[in-house]
Amino acid sequence: MNLLSLMTLLLIPLVAAIVIPLFIEGEVAIRRLSKIVAGFHLIYALFFVLYLNPSDGAYQVVQEMLNDGQVWINSLGISFSLAIDGVSLVMVVLTSLITFLAIIASKECIKDKHKFYYSMIFLLQFAVLGVFLARDLFLFFLFWELELIPMYFLISIWGSGRPKYSAMKFVLYTFFGSLFMLASILAIYYCHFMKTGSLTMDMASLGMYNGYPALVQFFAFIGFFIAFAVKFPIVPLHSWLPDAHVDAPTPVSMLLAGILLKMGAYGLIRINLYFFPSIFNFFAPIIFIFGLVSIIYAAMIAFAQTDLKKLVAYSSISHMGIVLVGLCAMNAIGVSGAVAQMVAHGLISAGLFMMVGIIYSRTKTRDIEKLGGLAQKLPVFYYLSIILCLASVGLPGLVGFVGEALCFFGAAVSDAFLTIQLFTGIAFIVAILGAVYMTSVLKRVFCGVMLDDYNEIEPVKPYEFFVLLSLIFLIIFFGFFPHYLVGIFSVPIESFFSV
Amino acid sequence: MELILQNIWVVAILPLFSFLFIIIGQKGFVHLEKKISMYLTVGVTFLGWIFSVFALIYAIQNQGNPFQENFVWMYSGSLTFSMGYLIDELSSVMLFMVTSISLLIQIYSHSYMKEDPSYHRFFAYLSFFNFAMIGLVLSSNLFQTYIFWELVGLASYLLIGFWYKKNSASKAAQKAFLVNRIGDFGLLLGIMGFLFLSYNFWFYEADVLLGFSSLKQATEVALVSTSSKGFFVVAFLMFLGPVAKSAQFPLHVWLPDAMEAPTPVSALIHAATMVAAGVFLTARLYPIFILSPVLMQLIAYVGAITALLAACMALVQYDIKKALAYSTCSQLGYMFLALGVGAYSAGMFHLLIHAYVKALLFLCAGAVIHSLSSQQDMRYMGGLRKQMPVVAYTYLIGCLSLSGIFLSGFSSKEQILSGILASGNMFLFYIALFTAGLSAFYIFRTYFMVFEGKYKGESQVEPVSKVMSVPLIVLAVPSAVLGVLLSWCFDDFVSFGFHTENHFVFLPLISIVIALFSVWLASIFYWDKKKLIDTELVKLPLKSLHRLFVEKFFIDWFYDKILNKIYAKAAYVLSKFDRFVVDASIDITFQSPVAAGKLLNIVQHKKIGAYILVSVFLLVLLCGFIMSILNLIV
Amino acid sequence: MEFLNSAVFLIFAAMIIFSSVFAVFAHKIEYSVLSAVVCFLSVGALFLTLSADFIGASQIMIYGVGVSILLAFAIMFTGKDSPKSLYLTNPLRVFLGFVLVLTFLSVLIFFISPVLDPKSDGAFSSYGSFAAQIESIRQIGTAKFIGRRIFCDYVLPFELLSLLLLAGIVGVGYLAGGSKKDV
């Protein structure tokens, strides 16, 4: 039992982040070691999947499966306690998988300062894991803020285009959001103390207690929602994402799309939905409209983009909108669909960014007009990118469909608010809009006559193949046997909604 | 027998394995021997065909209770989605038709694609299509149908865009995929609406979610739980799927462009199997559609309009494949017309016959194109009957049966006409008769332009290889005989409860007379040996009509102009809005402190005198203020 | 006697005012320094009329001699290659300066003026009871009394003052001394 301790799971990346810059010399050694550490961490995370049979209870209601909590600041009731349940388990495994693949993918994109780069990647992984594992609200906020530092360095040092600008924009944006979160945390922390006299930051007890005055609940919900909306990203607060993606190097934008967007969604489920279900129900129409707008708005803009990476960035905004649709369904199907869509989007957008990275490293340009006819030179790469693009459109047989279908079916049969079926119908336009820009990408980039200056591009390297193939294997495997994915987190969600 | 039915799912899964086997094996040994991928695909399809024969036998024996097997695919919350297969009359007939036609086409395409470099990829895609189509035919519930519905759309996307070097091919593939996607959008919305309406039925009584076996009770529950208008909307959305897949009136634009695909593909997908999927799904959803009479009318009228339009457009096509594509479109319109007026078995019968006939016609066209080294324009053909008699005569059989003169086409068309007559809608009946004449006219026009008269093209005509002509002969048999054989027993085998008896005895006579008259008319125009009337002369009065047909009734123009341009422009405007408003507003908020700083900087300018001036000014102000207070006090 | 007092006061007041105005508005810097010296000396003389002999003497000594020599040195150091004579700054500031300073002057005068009207005269009249001691101060001078006062009551400020002067001397030596290289 003590073999699987959350603390070690969390601290492995931190230790690696510290050890690598201090004790390891030589670029190849650093890369090899970080690959080993990330691989080990992935396997270790997979052990948790085997250990946590899904029949166990949810996060709050039944006892947590695994919880090692040390009291940290006794006077304020803050304890360094970690816990895991179905939803956070899936997120943890997704994080370690994408970090492992990002490290493999950063073999050629990173030319200098290797030590600093790999330690920043592990620090980022440590922070994101902390967010998913934290059971203490203070801890959640701490890791939420910690994640900004490595991300800033990763974008601004190794980025291209205007790295400093977009890194700063990313940090300021998230920071702006997290101010509201801090205010709401303190609000409920204080109310909980005033009402029950017990000073605690523990998510379970704060969540279970529903004696907060209505006004506090209302504004705390809005505060949390804004912080998570920035990270989500929901349309009005989304403009940091395209810049951050375009200017970040490929592995970093894989991480950004694969994991960081999930933090916003995870927070929305873990805090907004579990703490204030009634308020969430009250806000469901508005949140649904936000989701609707970000789906259609981002999908249309993606079609008009000329920069391939920006197009993929906008497509990920549009797909995260579907997660919102699932959440607003307020029933077990919708929420598990939302989590499935988060995992699906994580895998697919990581794959898409890898694809864009490969194209960029071959043709040194991301402008779609200049690209064309790559299929003749890289036929296998063409087939893999067909699978990736169509997975992002939500083709059945691939994991994208599982997420979308569950979200939309959940919304179709939900009774959250009166006209949810009509909105679901409109929201499902994403199937067409998505197909429009994805097929146009495939047509303009891969098909057609080969432009002459791409004659001597070298074939796709084995490590790039490994990254793409592993992602595509997962996409197809979960597409054909979705129950292995949905089964992990559907039990805790059902037990929340059944209570 | 039981054993075979137990693992009928093998028929569906095996093509998928052969697809993966060819794809993965591409690098390795498959390249050594060209025929391996062909043997693999053909073998799997042959196995499927045998299984389908057994399924047919089973379906004939016990017509009442279909054989069904399901397993849970995914469950979350209260919904459990399951996959499985269902053998009943409809699916067994379709299964037999699909497997037999794809078997013949795969044999044929071996010789057709022999010298094509990506030979293996073609067979991989063909087996993937088989997997999707058989899955669709066998599926036991609506959810699984939707999944395979999209996979079939994907297969057609891959096959149309097979020669991705050609820009037009990839454009056509994208167009096909998008139009099908619109259909899928409608279909899934319809399914979700239907599920919402009949939610508590599925939740408590039914064994399989959205299963076809319990569809009838579910529709009663759904009808009760909403107004007839709401039910019509849901049913209409579901009907949107078949409209896109079978290229009916508003969404038929992708079928002619899909001719960019290699000819065996057009024969398999865009003539026989995939486009028939739309009719198959309408048949499956008949219990739902039948309960909303308005929708039935709509289906009939959509079918009629498509038949008429496509027939007219086929008149003016010079590309042989496009002509055949439009004829498929119009025959599909016929089937929907039949289903719309309630002639369920007539529609399905016509579907079966038409699949074989159209596959035969396409394969003959493919043979012609192949031998004329991919020359598709009929104006450069002619007089090929002497060079390739087999192709010519099989093509003739196909034309005869399609125009409904003697062979199997006659019986199916006659049943449809009597069905329409029985439904009493005379307007539709006249349209049907007129299009029957038109279809006879345009099919024989292609025959005369290609096989009669003297050879107008300049490229040398190679002989047709044996591997190609065998499937033609094999196909010619059912397209000739099948109609007569099955006409008496089909309508009680595949029926939806009621029979349509034709009480107007002269109907067959009229349809034959019309067909013969239009054949004679076609021979006048296009049989240049007996140049009776100069075709240009006739065309003069019909100038505007001719142009209308050529322009495809401006529908293509409409789609391209309105949708494509407006959507692209809106997207461009939106992206600019996003760039200069949302983005810029964020930049402004971040830049404003910097700007404010710069503004304040003006005051610090290292001139001592100015500073003291300001301080004196403030001092004076202060004294003034004090004085005002003093005055007040003093 | 009265006449002599007021005449002397008037003379020195006029000298102070004119020399200070001339010092500020002279075109050439040398003239302004000279008139400044004249002004300092006349202020010294004014102290004498106020029977503040020690202050007057120290004023004449410090300002009259010391400061004028300092200013002369300053001109010599900076005079040689400043081509244009630096006169007044931009006209806007001059005009504003005039306006503001005049208003400030009028405000000062306004505050002083209540003194003018006779009834509040008593506040500043001389103390009757100490007339004798006042008389002796006028004869023997204020130096003795100032010495006693400073070293009895104001010893601490006096010491601080010496500290300040020391710092000033060291500072000036360091600042203006400068090394050979950047002359």
Add this chain to the structure above:
Amino acid sequence: MFDVTLIHYLFLSAVLFCVGLLGVIVSRHLLRVLISVEFMLNAVNINFVAFSNYNDLIRLDGHIMAIFVMAIGVCELAIGLAILILVFRKTHSVDADGEYIEEEKWS
């Protein structure tokens, strides 16, 4: 003519002070600024001495203050001149409104 009372001295020192103030504001030559500052200090001295003379010739606080002011004034002047020379050495001009170009300490 008329007996010289405290008011006259106050007027005189006010005028002298304002002339000094004006000198500081308008003059461009640094030396003239320093001189004007001296004028202001002297004006203050006049006030001190005048008040001390007219009403407390016993404790002579005004005189002591005058001494202190004088001392500080001279010290300030000395340092002012030192800086003046330093400025002149650095920028070869004693322009009070001059645009001194400081070398960029760090980029």
